[in-house]
Amino acid sequence: MIGGMGRWEPNARGRLEEAALELYGERGYEQTTVAEIARRAGLTERTFFRHFADKREVLFGGGTLLEERLTAAVAAAPASAGPLEAVAAALDAVGPLFQQRHERSRRRQAIILAHAELRERELIKLATLASALAGALRERGVGEPAASLAAEAGIAVFKIAFERWAGEPGEEADLRQVMREAFAELRAVTAGAPGP
Amino acid sequence: MIGGMGRWEPNARGRLEEAALELYGERGYEQTTVAEIARRAGLTERTFFRHFADKREVLFGGGTLLEERLTAAVAAAPASAGPLEAVAAALDAVGPLFQQRHERSRRRQAIILAHAELRERELIKLATLASALAGALRERGVGEPAASLAAEAGIAVFKIAFERWAGEPGEEADLRQVMREAFAELRAVTAGAPGP
DNA sequence: CGACTGATGTCAGTTGCTGTCATCACAAGC
DNA sequence: GCTTGTGATGACAGCAACTGACATCAGTCG
Numbered sequence: 455m456i457g458g459m460g461r462w463e464p465n466a467r468g469r470l471e472e473a474a475l476e477l478y479g480e481r482g483y484e485q486t487t488v489a490e491i492a493r494r495a496g497l498t499e500r501t502f503f504r505h506f507a508d509k510r511e512v513l514f515g516g517g518t519l520l521e522e523r524l525t526a527a528v529a530a531a532p533a534s535a536g537p538l539e540a541v542a543a544a545l546d547a548v549g550p551l552f553q554q555r556h557e558r559s560r561r562r563q564a565i566i567l568a569h570a571e572l573r574e575r576e577l578i579k580l581a582t583l584a585s586a587l588a589g590a591l592r593e594r595g596v597g598e599p600a601a602s603l604a605a606e607a608g609i610a611v612f613k614i615a616f617e618r619w620a621g622e623p624g625e626e627a628d629l630r631q632v633m634r635e636a637f638a639e640l641r642a643v644t645a646g647a648p649g650p
Numbered sequence: 651m652i653g654g655m656g657r658w659e660p661n662a663r664g665r666l667e668e669a670a671l672e673l674y675g676e677r678g679y680e681q682t683t684v685a686e687i688a689r690r691a692g693l694t695e696r697t698f699f700r701h702f703a704d705k706r707e708v709l710f711g712g713g714t715l716l717e718e719r720l721t722a723a724v725a726a727a728p729a730s731a732g733p734l735e736a737v738a739a740a741l742d743a744v745g746p747l748f749q750q751r752h753e754r755s756r757r758r759q760a761i762i763l764a765h766a767e768l769r770e771r772e773l774i775k776l777a778t779l780a781s782a783l784a785g786a787l788r789e790r791g792v793g794e795p796a797a798s799l800a801a802e803a804g805i806a807v808f809k810i811a812f813e814r815w816a817g818e819p820g821e822e823a824d825l826r827q828v829m830r831e832a833f834a835e836l837r838a839v840t841a842g843a844p845g846p
Numbered sequence: 847c848g849a850c851t852g853a854t855g856t857c858a859g860t861t862g863c864t865g866t867c868a869t870c871a872c873a874a875g876c
Numbered sequence: 877g878c879t880t881g882t883g884a885t886g887a888c889a890g891c892a893a894c895t896g897a898c899a900t901c902a903g904t905c906g
Contacts, residue, residue: 462853462854462901462902466853466854487891487892487893488892488893488894489892497854497855498854498855498856499893499894500854500855500856500857500894500895501853501854501855503893503894503895504853504854507894508893508894509892509893509894536839537839538839538840570774573774573777574770574771574773574774575770577770577773577774577777578766578769578770578773581769581773599810599811599814599832599835600835600838600839602810603806603807603810603832603835603836603839604839604840606803606806606809606810607802607803607806607836607839607840610799610802610803610806611799613802614795614798614799614802615795618795636795636799639795639796639799640799640803640840641840641841642796643732643733643734643796643799643800643803644734644800644803644836644837644840644841645837645840645841662884662885683860683861683862684861684862684863685861693885693886694885694886694887695862695863696863696864696885696886696887696888697884697885697886699862699863699864700884700885703863704862704863705861705862705863
């Protein structure tokens with residue numbers, strides 16, 4: 455239709471993602487209809503739902519790649535590393551994934567923060583990552599509930615660090631550096647006088 | 651007042667909550683329609699949406715009470731307590747809220763865990779609690795990102811401890827005790843050195 | 847060339863959710 | 877006792893998200 459080659463332009467999924475990001479940014483998430491996204495991508499509403507389970511999922515496509523890299527990094531951490539150290543190493547390994555696309559990450563994060571529905575989806579994605587991290591830790595011999603706690607704490611660090619990083623303008627901020635500082639802060643906070 | 655059989659039976663909201671909990675348990679969340687919930691409660695679909703923003707919210711009514719008690723407990727913690735200690739005291743203070751209704755908590759949690767849509771709502775409620783906790787900590791003079799980290803870590807402890815507690819049969823398990831153990835585990839995990 | 851496969855289009859239908867107006871019990875004032 | 881609110885509810889129309897079923901067409905393989 456548009457180009458002139460085959461019946462189907464390539465990369466339908468990518469076009470849908472791009473169209474959605476644009477429209478969500480221009481008119482807002484709720485004011486954008488799935489039919490409009492599909493139309494801008496040169497497709498139909500039905501096809502949108504063949505590529506994405508629902509209207510939100512179009513913003514959360516790269517989840518599996520992230521999960522794979524995180525768990526792989528946990529598995530690759532030195533045997534001497536403790537649970538939280540392994541998680542920190544995993545987050546460190548994944549930092550460049552976002553650093554490369556700082557601007558797109560910012561656009562996406564701004565849209566997500568503006569709508570409760572999208573924040574819900576973001577949170578369940580993070581919870582899924584935490585669950586995967588906990589599984590990877592258990593593979594290393596970490597018991598429960600230590601594995602889940604280390605994973606959840608690590609994801610909390612990531613969440614807070616990412617929000618700070620994505621909120622900063624410019625390209626200078628280093629996500630990995632922000633995450634390292636957050637980890638240090640977490641250790642300081644939890645080091646308080648416990649005393650059972 | 652109550653005796654006077656008027657046009658409207660009292661406690662419409664409560665009847666809707668009860669009907670929803672029953673139907674979600676009997677036929678599953680997705681297989682239950684809002685019209686059915688309303689019909690069992692002796693009301694109409696339109697009235698359901700006057701009491702609850704959406705189909706999920708009917709399971710998450712008591713959120714404000716929980717938030718109030720948590721923030722109040724943080725504010726009431728002794729000045730000598732560190733951030734995480736204040737959060738731990740707050741969770742300790744709300745333990746009885748669930749302990750009293752162990753059976754209902756179990757039913758509810760089983761339904762929520764079975765459906766991704768409901769877990770999403772659960773997670774955003776927890777995130778809201780974390781945000782409120784962080785605010786209460788800032789009121790105590792805790793800076794950022796320490797306040798957010800302590801709050802998120804505390805909520806992670808609550809989440810994991812609650813899952814364990816709600817998964818246990820019988821009435822014997824003590825939620826507060828489970829939470830205290832989880833806090834101890836968190837401190838051990840974040841202490842840095844790999845355990846024995 | 848012809849069958850097969852996979853991505854897309856078309857259409858109808860269900861359901862969550864909202865706006866709008868009518869209805870009815872109850873209470874307050876005349 | 878009658879009138880006049882007031883607030884909760886019912887009745888109805890409508891939009892948009894999502895799904896199932898079937899048709900269509902490009903490229904591939906025999």
